Amino acid sequence: MSKKLIYLDNNSTTPCDPRVIDAMVPYFYDLHGNAASRSHPFGWRSEEAVDYAREQIANLIQVDPKEIIFTSGATESDNLALKGVFEMYSRKGNHIITLSTEHKAVLDSCKKIEKMGGEVTYLSVDGKGRVDLAELENAITDKTIMISIMWANNETGVIQDMKAIGEICAKHGVLFMSDATQAVGKIPVFPKEVGVHLMAFTAHKMYGPKGVGALFVNRKNPRVKVTSQLDGGGHERGMRSGTLNVPGIVGFGKAAEIAGKEMQEEAIRLAKLRDRLESALCEQLEETYINGDDKNRMPHVTNISFKHVEGEGLMMTFNQEIGVSSGSACTSASLEPSYVLIALGLGDDLAHSSIRFSLGRFTTEEEIDYTINEIVRGVNHMRNLSPIWEMYKEGVDLDSIEWAEH
Numbered sequence: 001m002s003k004k005l006i007y008l009d010n011n012s013t014t015p016c017d018p019r020v021i022d023a024m025v026p027y028f029y030d031l032h033g034n035a036a037s038r039s040h041p042f043g044w045r046s047e048e049a050v051d052y053a054r055e056q057i058a059n060l061i062q063v064d065p066k067e068i069i070f071t072s073g074a075t076e077s078d079n080l081a082l083k084g085v086f087e088m089y090s091r092k093g094n095h096i097i098t099l100s101t102e103h104k105a106v107l108d109s110c111k112k113i114e115k116m117g118g119e120v121t122y123l124s125v126d127g128k129g130r131v132d133l134a135e136l137e138n139a140i141t142d143k144t145i146m147i148s149i150m151w152a153n154n155e156t157g158v159i160q161d162m163k164a165i166g167e168i169c170a171k172h173g174v175l176f177m178s179d180a181t182q183a184v185g186k187i188p189v190f191p192k193e194v195g196v197h198l199m200a201f202t203a204h205k206m207y208g209p210k211g212v213g214a215l216f217v218n219r220k221n222p223r224v225k226v227t228s229q230l231d232g233g234g235h236e237r238g239m240r241s242g243t244l245n246v247p248g249i250v251g252f253g254k255a256a257e258i259a260g261k262e263m264q265e266e267a268i269r270l271a272k273l274r275d276r277l278e279s280a281l282c283e284q285l286e287e288t289y290i291n292g293d294d295k296n297r298m299p300h301v302t303n304i305s306f307k308h309v310e311g312e313g314l315m316m317t318f319n320q321e322i323g324v325s326s327g328s329a330c331t332s333a334s335l336e337p338s339y340v341l342i343a344l345g346l347g348d349d350l351a352h353s354s355i356r357f358s359l360g361r362f363t364t365e366e367e368i369d370y371t372i373n374e375i376v377r378g379v380n381h382m383r384n385l386s387p388i389w390e391m392y393k394e395g396v397d398l399d400s401i402e403w404a405e406h
């Protein structure tokens with residue numbers, strides 16, 4: 001195989017589907033109107049295109065098009081849902097419950113809410129990455145206004161028990177918000193079926209363009225309202241002002257339509273490739289662990305720790321060819337282990353030795369086979385150089401060694 005780049009980082013962003021690009025292009029040319037221009041055909045056509053996209057997206061998640069608010073992405077949708085509900089429902093209470101494994105867009109919004117006088121409970125998860133339902137219910141107080149729990153985790157692909165959480169929220173009269181960015185367009189996601197009242201998602205994780213997202217806000221039973229965080233022309237029924245990104249929204253709509261038609265088959269194909277990758281790596285490499293919940297998870301993601309191998313170092317052995325993510329996050333001064341993997345109970349070393357592979361629509365079997373070979377070669381190479389691996393092979397109990405502080 002020639003030196004071709006292999007992209008296995010689809011949880012970071014997906015490439016645009018060519019059919020999405022084709023749908024968008026006219027809206028950069030003749031169809032360039034502002035969807036809020038009510039007085040001429042340029043505006044009308046753009047408004048029609050936005051309405052159509054809104055229907056395509058609403059169809060995918062089986063909600064009313066009026067319940068879709070367009071934003072600049074899931075980060076903005078998360079901010080709008082959390083801060084918007086916190087402000088709107090301040091007379092009812094000031095307490096929000098979320099998970100320690102949420103995306104930073106949720107966690108940092110919650111941090112801001114705490115600064116604004118809110119109270120936030122950050123629940124931990126079990127070894128598989130799932131929330132304990134009894135613990136969740138126990139955390140609810142008479143001040144709780146909302147529970148925010150992601151549908152599927154971006155690092156591990158672990159899916160929460162949405163139906164059970166929705167029942168708890170309904171029982172206690174608490175709003176249920178979900179960041180479903182990693183689930184929409186890949187598995188069936190129907191917020192109304194599980195009692196989700198607000199839901200954030202984004203086009204660029206489902207083969208649409210970057211910079212356009214949506215927030216679903218339930219309109220009936222209960223009628224949910226959010227306080228706008230961007231004020232201006234009163235677009236999106238006053239909840240999110242700003243000229244709509246018409247080409248982006250058209251692309252988002254097309255991406256939703258394609259996903260609705262193809263996701264079932266795509267999920268089966270990707271799960272097979274994912275399983276092929278996992279079983280080959282686990283067979284060919286000892287001390288290899290799959291992180292998360294092998295039952296409740298997305299079909300296209302696997303997060304694997306290769307013990308005694310630094311993920312970042314491993315990536316350097318093939319980084320110019322294969323795009324994946326490691327379980328280490330570069331902060332300003334140091335490499336921090338992923339807080340998501342730490343919350344699952346992994347030690348720093350196993351978190352640092354993890355790699356996330358996220359497959360996508362354009363991943364081929366040939367690419368997976370090539371990746372298997374490269375990973376096996378890379379891990380063996382790193383371990384052969386590692387004094388720790390040598391000690392492990394000689395039977396030294398590594399846990400009994402007291403390492404010097406560094």
Ligand SMILES: *Cc1c(COP(=O)(O)O)cnc(C)c1O
Binds near residue numbers: 012073075154203
């Ligand atoms: C990517 C991602 C986001 C952020 O989405 P943007 O559209 O890039 O702002 C939020 N939440 C989750 C779970 C994500 O994976």
